[in-house]
Amino acid sequence: QMYDHAETHPAAANFPFELARIRxxxxxxxRHTQGPKAARQLLLRAAEAFERLGAPTWTxxxxxEMRASGLATRATSAQLAELTWQERRIADLAALGLTNKEIGERMRLSPRTVSSHLYRVFPKLGITSRAxxxxxLARLEDERDI
Incomplete structure (x- = not known):
């Protein structure tokens, strides 16, 4: 009840960072009391606000928390910039359907090294699978074109 009161307070819009923290x-x-589905909308609004405010740690x-609630998070252009050139190249090849062994042969890396790079790429892009x-990556390119 107090959360709702704080979120609907007339002055809440004047304090966007605090409002995002409350959300x-x-x-x-x-998420802990009523389940993941009940929390998703608030978590999404909080993440969007933190991103607009330029607060990467809070974002x-x-x-x-969104991922913990089962909501897929989309990658942003800032996250793409976090990828090293090698991570980006490996991600592109994996997106084309190449196996770790095939990627390794093309880039002269061991399949285990390729796997390690992908292990670091997935959280940066907010995904959990090769699929x-x-x-x-396509969404990131679309954002870059805008």
Missing amino acids: LAHGIRL ERARA ALRDA
Whole structure:
């Protein structure tokens, strides 16, 4: 009840960072008490607000809570910039459907090294599988074109 009161307060819009923190806390509370589905909308609104405010640490925290609630998070252009050139190249090849062994042969790396790079790429893009890799990279390219 207090979360709702704080979120609907007439002056709440004047304090966007605090409002986003309240929404994040409320979303975490809902996820633990009422289940993941009840929290998703608040967590999404908090993550979007933190991103608009340029608060990357808070954005990532909200995204982690979103993932915990089962909501897929989309990668942003800032996350694409976090990929090293080698991670990006490996991600592109994996998105084309190449196996770790095939990627390794092309880039003169061991399949285990390729796997290690992909292990670091997935969280940066907010995905959990190779199947989602192509779509995440395509969304990033679309954002870059805008």
